[in-house]
Amino acid sequence: MSKHEEIAQTLTRDILTGQYRVGERLPSERDLAARFDANRGAVREAMKKLEQLGIADIQPGGARVLPLNEASLDVIGHLLAVRDEPSRELVDQILVVINALVQTAVIAALQRQDQDMLDTLREVIRPICSEQLDLESFYDAQTSMFRGVMEASGNLPVQLIAKSLLDQFGPQMAFLRDYAVPDMTTHRALARAMDAALAARDLDAVRQSFSESSKFHRERTQRAFDAYEASHPPARLEASAS
Amino acid sequence: MSKHEEIAQTLTRDILTGQYRVGERLPSERDLAARFDANRGAVREAMKKLEQLGIADIQPGGARVLPLNEASLDVIGHLLAVRDEPSRELVDQILVVINALVQTAVIAALQRQDQDMLDTLREVIRPICSEQLDLESFYDAQTSMFRGVMEASGNLPVQLIAKSLLDQFGPQMAFLRDYAVPDMTTHRALARAMDAALAARDLDAVRQSFSESSKFHRERTQRAFDAYEASHPPARLEASAS
DNA sequence: AGACCAATGTGGTCAGACCAATTTGGTCTG
DNA sequence: CAGACCAAATTGGTCTGACCACATTGGTCT
Numbered sequence: 445m446s447k448h449e450e451i452a453q454t455l456t457r458d459i460l461t462g463q464y465r466v467g468e469r470l471p472s473e474r475d476l477a478a479r480f481d482a483n484r485g486a487v488r489e490a491m492k493k494l495e496q497l498g499i500a501d502i503q504p505g506g507a508r509v510l511p512l513n514e515a516s517l518d519v520i521g522h523l524l525a526v527r528d529e530p531s532r533e534l535v536d537q538i539l540v541v542i543n544a545l546v547q548t549a550v551i552a553a554l555q556r557q558d559q560d561m562l563d564t565l566r567e568v569i570r571p572i573c574s575e576q577l578d579l580e581s582f583y584d585a586q587t588s589m590f591r592g593v594m595e596a597s598g599n600l601p602v603q604l605i606a607k608s609l610l611d612q613f614g615p616q617m618a619f620l621r622d623y624a625v626p627d628m629t630t631h632r633a634l635a636r637a638m639d640a641a642l643a644a645r646d647l648d649a650v651r652q653s654f655s656e657s658s659k660f661h662r663e664r665t666q667r668a669f670d671a672y673e674a675s676h677p678p679a680r681l682e683a684s685a686s
Numbered sequence: 687m688s689k690h691e692e693i694a695q696t697l698t699r700d701i702l703t704g705q706y707r708v709g710e711r712l713p714s715e716r717d718l719a720a721r722f723d724a725n726r727g728a729v730r731e732a733m734k735k736l737e738q739l740g741i742a743d744i745q746p747g748g749a750r751v752l753p754l755n756e757a758s759l760d761v762i763g764h765l766l767a768v769r770d771e772p773s774r775e776l777v778d779q780i781l782v783v784i785n786a787l788v789q790t791a792v793i794a795a796l797q798r799q800d801q802d803m804l805d806t807l808r809e810v811i812r813p814i815c816s817e818q819l820d821l822e823s824f825y826d827a828q829t830s831m832f833r834g835v836m837e838a839s840g841n842l843p844v845q846l847i848a849k850s851l852l853d854q855f856g857p858q859m860a861f862l863r864d865y866a867v868p869d870m871t872t873h874r875a876l877a878r879a880m881d882a883a884l885a886a887r888d889l890d891a892v893r894q895s896f897s898e899s900s901k902f903h904r905e906r907t908q909r910a911f912d913a914y915e916a917s918h919p920p921a922r923l924e925a926s927a928s
Numbered sequence: 929a930g931a932c933c934a935a936t937g938t939g940g941t942c943a944g945a946c947c948a949a950t951t952t953g954g955t956c957t958g
Numbered sequence: 959c960a961g962a963c964c965a966a967a968t969t970g971g972t973c974t975g976a977c978c979a980c981a982t983t984g985g986t987c988t
Contacts, residue, residue, distance in 0.1 A: 446940080446941080447941080447942095448941090472968075472969060472970080473969080473970065474968085474969085474970095482942095483941070483942050483943070484942095484943090484944095485941070485942065485943085486941075486942080488970085488971090489734075491970090492731075492734065496738055502970075503950085503969095503970075504948080504949050504950055504951095504969060504970050504971075505949075505950040505951060505968085505969055505970075506950085506951080506968090506969065506970080507969095507970085512842065513837070513842070513845050513846070513849070514849075515846060516760075516846065516850065517759055517843070517846045517847055517850055518758075519846070520842075520843055520846070523842075534842065534843075537794075537840075537841045537842060537843050537844070538843050540790060540794065540841060540844075541787075541790065541841065541843045541844055541847070544786050544787065544789070544790040544844075545783075545786065547786070548782060548783065548786040552779075552782065595755070598779075599779045599782060599783065600754070600755070600762075600765075600776065600779060601759070601762055601776075601779050601780050601783045601851065602779070602782075602783055602786075603755050604755070604757060604758065604759045604761070604762070605759055605783070605847055607755070607756075608758065608759055609843065688971080688972085689972085690972090714937075714938060714939085715938080715939070716937085716938085716939095724973095725972080725973055725974070725975095726939095726973095726974095727972070727973065727974085728972080728973085730939085730940090733939090744939075745938095745939080745981090746938060746939050746940075746979080746980055746981060747937090747938055747939075747980075747981040747982060748937095748938065748939080748981085748982085749938095749939085
C-alpha cells in the first residue's frame, strides 16, 4: 500500500470511528506529514481522498470534519469495513435500497415495451430458479440478475447507484457467506414468482414478488449475522453494539 | 477557476461528448501539461478527478477512457451540464430515481413507528399543500420535504444517494424554472393526498400518492422542456437530438 | 517470423520552495 | 475592561524539478 493510501485509510478510520469530533479541525498537512513520516504531497493526496469521500472539508486555514450525512455514497464501503464486522442495521438499510433500485429498474425495463429486453430479463432470472445451485453460485447468479436488470432498465442513474453500492457492499459481505443458511427451495419459489410476474407484465405482481424476495433476503442475512456472532467471540462486551 | 479545475473540466467535457472513444488512450500527463501550459501536478490533479468520476482509468503506461456505465454517480451533474440543456431522457430518469428514493425513505420512516417522526414528516409536507406558494417557493418547499423525509428515514445510504443526486440535479434545472407552468391547485391536492396517507399510516396509499405526485412532476417537467425549446433557438437541426 | 532485449515513455513519488489567505495573538484604543 | 485593530505565524494551494519502477515500443538477434 502506498503512503498516501495508508494515510487516507488511517485518517478515514479515525474520522469514522469518532476519533475526531464533527467540526473539529484536523492536524495541518505539515503536522500529518511529520506524524506519518511522509511527504506533504502524500498527505495532500490523502486529504483529497477524504474530501472526495465527503468526510472532511478542506479550506485555506484548515480541514474540518464533516457530519456523516454530508458524505459521499463512497463512504459506505469504509463504514462497513471500519469495524470487525459491518453494522447489521447498515447492512439491512443497504438491502432495502438495493431492492428499491432493482424494482425501479425492473419497472423501467418493463415499461420500455421491448420484448427482447423482457426475454433477456427472464433469462437472467432463470438461473436462479431452475438450476441446482449452491449458495455461492446463487449469490453470483443474483448479482448477475441485478446487473442484467440494471442494464435492461436503460436508466443510467439507477445503474450507477447500484454499481457503486454493490461494488462496496459485495466484498464486505463475503465473511457472512459461510454462515447463511441455504434454503434453495424458497429461493427458487421466489424467483419463479418474479419470472411469472415478468412474463405477465404485471407491474404490481413484479413489485410484490421482488419485495418478497428482498424481505426474505434481508431476514436470511440477519439470521446469518446471528450464526456468525454465535460462532465468534462476541468481542468485549463493552460498547460492542454501538 | 484554478488550473487543474480548468483542465479537468475540459477533459471531462471532451470525454463525455465522445471526443475520445471508450478504451482510447488519453494523452500523457506531460503532453497535457504542455497543451494546457500547466505543470504536471495540475494535470495530475485533473486526472485524479477524472478517475474519481469513473470516466478514466489511470494506470502506469497510460490513462484510458472508461465506458459510461463504469462511472461514478458524480458524473450525473457533468452529464447534465455538458450540453446547452440537459437531456430530457436523463432528467426523467433522475426524477424516477428520486421518486423511488423518497418512497423508500418514507416507508422506512413510517415503519419506525415513531410518532414524533411522523409528525415531523407531516410538517415538512404541510407547507406544500397549505400555503399560497409561488413556483419558486414550491421548489424550495419540495426540496425541504425531500430532505426531511430522508432524514426521518434513518436510512443512511438513501440519504447519501439522494443528497448527491439532488445536489447535482438542482442547479442544472434552474434554467427550466421560468418555463414550468404553475398548477398550484394540483400540487396542493397531491400534497394533501400524501399527508392523508401518512396520517393513516397506509403504506399502499403512501406509495400511491407519492407515485402520483412524481408522475405529475415528471410530466410537468417535460412540458417545461417543450416550453423552453419553443422559446429558444432549436440550435442547428443537425444532430440536435442525440 | 518469432523471441528477445534495450531504449524510451509512462505514471508514481518525493523534496523544497513560494504565494495568498486565514488564523492567531498581542497591542492599541475607546 | 471590552472591543477593534494589526502584524506575525500558520495554513492550504501551487509550482518546479528531479528520480524511480514499470509498461510500451521498436529494433536486433536467433
